[in-house]
Amino acid sequence: MKVLIIEDEQALNASIVTYLQQGSYTCDSALNFREARQKVMNQPYDCVLVDLTLPDGNGLDIVRLLKANDPETGIIIISAKDALDDKVAGLELGADDYLTKPFHLSELNARLKSVLRRRNFNGQKVLQAGSLEVYPESAEAMVDGQKLTLTKKEYDLLLYFISNKNRVLTKESIAEHLWGDHIEGLDSLDFVYTHIKNLRRKLVEAGGEDPIQTVYGMGYKFSS
Amino acid sequence: MRILTKTSLYYLLVSVIVFLLGGLSFYKIMQVEIYDEVDDQLFTDKENILEYIRQNNELPSVTSGISEAILVKEVTVASPTLEALSDTLIFSAYDEEFLPFRKLTFTTYQDGKPYQYTILKSLMDFDDLSESTMLAMGWIFLLLLFGLVTVNYIINRFAWANFYDTLAKVKGYSLSRFQPLHLRSSNTREFQELNEVLLAMTDKIHGDYLNLKEFTENASHEIQTPLAIVSSKLELFMQSENLTPQQATMLEEMYSSVNRLGRLNKSLILLTRIENREFSEREQLPLHELLKEQLEQLHEIMEMHDLELLPPKLEAVYLTMNRGLAEVLVSNLLLNAIRHNQPAGTIEVRLSQEQLCISNTGSALEGTPEELFRRFMSSKDQAGSLGIGLALVSKICTVYRLQPSYTYTDGLHRLCIKFQKNRA
Numbered sequence: 001m002k003v004l005i006i007e008d009e010q011a012l013n014a015s016i017v018t019y020l021q022q023g024s025y026t027c028d029s030a031l032n033f034r035e036a037r038q039k040v041m042n043q044p045y046d047c048v049l050v051d052l053t054l055p056d057g058n059g060l061d062i063v064r065l066l067k068a069n070d071p072e073t074g075i076i077i078i079s080a081k082d083a084l085d086d087k088v089a090g091l092e093l094g095a096d097d098y099l100t101k102p103f104h105l106s107e108l109n110a111r112l113k114s115v116l117r118r119r120n121f122n123g124q125k126v127l128q129a130g131s132l133e134v135y136p137e138s139a140e141a142m143v144d145g146q147k148l149t150l151t152k153k154e155y156d157l158l159l160y161f162i163s164n165k166n167r168v169l170t171k172e173s174i175a176e177h178l179w180g181d182h183i184e185g186l187d188s189l190d191f192v193y194t195h196i197k198n199l200r201r202k203l204v205e206a207g208g209e210d211p212i213q214t215v216y217g218m219g220y221k222f223s224s
Numbered sequence: 225m226r227i228l229t230k231t232s233l234y235y236l237l238v239s240v241i242v243f244l245l246g247g248l249s250f251y252k253i254m255q256v257e258i259y260d261e262v263d264d265q266l267f268t269d270k271e272n273i274l275e276y277i278r279q280n281n282e283l284p285s286v287t288s289g290i291s292e293a294i295l296v297k298e299v300t301v302a303s304p305t306l307e308a309l310s311d312t313l314i315f316s317a318y319d320e321e322f323l324p325f326r327k328l329t330f331t332t333y334q335d336g337k338p339y340q341y342t343i344l345k346s347l348m349d350f351d352d353l354s355e356s357t358m359l360a361m362g363w364i365f366l367l368l369l370f371g372l373v374t375v376n377y378i379i380n381r382f383a384w385a386n387f388y389d390t391l392a393k394v395k396g397y398s399l400s401r402f403q404p405l406h407l408r409s410s411n412t413r414e415f416q417e418l419n420e421v422l423l424a425m426t427d428k429i430h431g432d433y434l435n436l437k438e439f440t441e442n443a444s445h446e447i448q449t450p451l452a453i454v455s456s457k458l459e460l461f462m463q464s465e466n467l468t469p470q471q472a473t474m475l476e477e478m479y480s481s482v483n484r485l486g487r488l489n490k491s492l493i494l495l496t497r498i499e500n501r502e503f504s505e506r507e508q509l510p511l512h513e514l515l516k517e518q519l520e521q522l523h524e525i526m527e528m529h530d531l532e533l534l535p536p537k538l539e540a541v542y543l544t545m546n547r548g549l550a551e552v553l554v555s556n557l558l559l560n561a562i563r564h565n566q567p568a569g570t571i572e573v574r575l576s577q578e579q580l581c582i583s584n585t586g587s588a589l590e591g592t593p594e595e596l597f598r599r600f601m602s603s604k605d606q607a608g609s610l611g612i613g614l615a616l617v618s619k620i621c622t623v624y625r626l627q628p629s630y631t632y633t634d635g636l637h638r639l640c641i642k643f644q645k646n647r648a
């Protein structure tokens with residue numbers, strides 16, 4: 001899996017690369033428009049993360065370029081502009097997803113995986129973690145071949161965990177992943193706890209091990 | 225009260241006092257003069273009578289008329305009145321009223337016999353005089369009043385015209401859609417000075433406003449990137465092994481604060497962009513469908529808060545709005561109803577052709593309803609809330625000329641958005 005990260009902030013670029021490299025990605029980074037253009041032209045990528053505001057150009061031009069030359073490539077826009085219209089423009093051009101800064105790396109990772117899955121690059125129709133199998137196409141999960149009855153949110157949560165295997169996920173990022181941006185002041189962290197408790201119970205009842213560890217003070221970690 | 229009305233009133237007040245005092249003193253002076261004159265005449269008559277008696281040794285023939293009467297009476301008792309001057313009233317059969325007279329009584333002797341003379345002179349003239357004085361004063365006063373109104377009208381029309389023009393323009397002045405003030409130049413020095421000062425002031429304020437706005441915008445945008453860096457580094461840091469519980473707690477606290485800052489900043493950027501009217505794209509928006517979608521999305525959150533959503537009554541309403549802003553509007557209203565609710569409370573949504581009303585149970589507001597729509601006005605027990613949601617609602621309402629209103633009755637908060645001409 002080759003991913004290109006186009007982001008002019010060196011530090012942020014490095015963070016993304018570090019986080020993604022812990023997965024099974026080969027990461028390439030570009031710090032400006034010229035470099036990005038060159039890299040995109042030279043070799044195919046499975047997915048490109050592109051910042052819209054680059055010092056020497058507009059990220060949307062990269063999106064156009066990719067759409068014209070390499071329509072198979074997944075595109076995720078990352079931007080400091082929280083723009084309802086930029087978002088629309090980006091998605092209309094054919095970007096697969098849009099994230100505004102600041103974002104959770106775990107969220108970015110989950111979105112990246114989802115884009116890659118949807119584009120079906122390696123034909124991976126099932127995500128496996130021990131005895132647990134998740135089928136994103138049908139939104140189903142099985143333990144030892146036995147189907148789990150999960151609510152929509154529990155399934156989303158499980159998928160989010162599997163996408164970020166062996167990483168610490170903060171309660172905030174989980175809450176935002178499940179309920180979106182506008183959940184402040186809604187006791188969402190308590191609800192995260194409730195959902196995780198239910199998910200654990202269902203996994204254990206189905207005969208699996210409890211793969212969700214509580215990481216003291218920080219959040220949760222899905223280990224396989 | 226207009227300044228001209230005010231000055232006129234003062235002027236009138238002083239005029240009334242001057243006219244009253246003037247009329248009174250005029251009356252008094254005339255009275256003294258007339259008494260003097262009448263008394264003089266009485267004494268002249270007396271001298272004439274005495275002279276006549278002395279020369280002819282007989283009593284003069286006595287005349288009597290309207291304005292004058294001389295009465296003679298033989299006095300038996302020798303208690304001679306030398307001279308007595310007084311006022312008296314005599315009933316006039318013709319006028320059927322008492323008329324004022326001035327009376328001089330004196331005693332004279334003819335052939336050693338005392339005779340009492342009474343000379344009467346009418347004061348009617350004097351009464352007439354005071355009447356006509358009053359009448360004249362009244363007329364002059366009326367003329368003055370008329371003159372005042374005319375002068376005021378002319379002053380208002382011409383001299384103050386520039387002032388009122390300036391006032392109207394300053395009233396309509398808005399910082400956010402800056403058009404320089406075009407003030408009519410005036411040949412009245414004060415007004416010209418006022419205009420110059422106003423122009424200089426608005427230019428300065430507008431300059432400051434632009435600077436501040438630019439700063440805020442840049443700051444908000446520039447803050448996003450460092451925030452993203454801090455947030456990402458913290459998240460990476462959290463992945464490291466062997467963190468002590470204390471370190472882990474600190475990291476998580478930092479992370480959550482940075483996230484909060486990021487969300488706050490995003491909302492502020494959105495607020496600024498709405499203020500700048502950057503969302504020009506509009507469409508015919510089915511508000512009822514938008515509400516349905518949002519209610520579905522928030523269904524779980526309501527359930528988790530143990531809130532009951534009463535069956536929504538949604539008429540089909542189409543508004544011409546930006547879709548993104550409409551979503552922000554609706555979701556913030558609904559989230560507000562969830563956030564400020566009580567356990568086992570209710571939420572009711574009603575959409576009619578005139579308005580959208582969202583009611584929810586909850587304890588009474590601490591501040592005034594006006595404060596509700598200001599930014600950072602979140603109540604104490606809502607520590608996690610940014611207090612910016614309703615500020616966004618109010619901004620969006622301003623952009624689309626919708627009227628938000630808030631009432632609280634019987635433990636029920638009720639936020640309504642009235643639609644105006646915007647209706648499709």
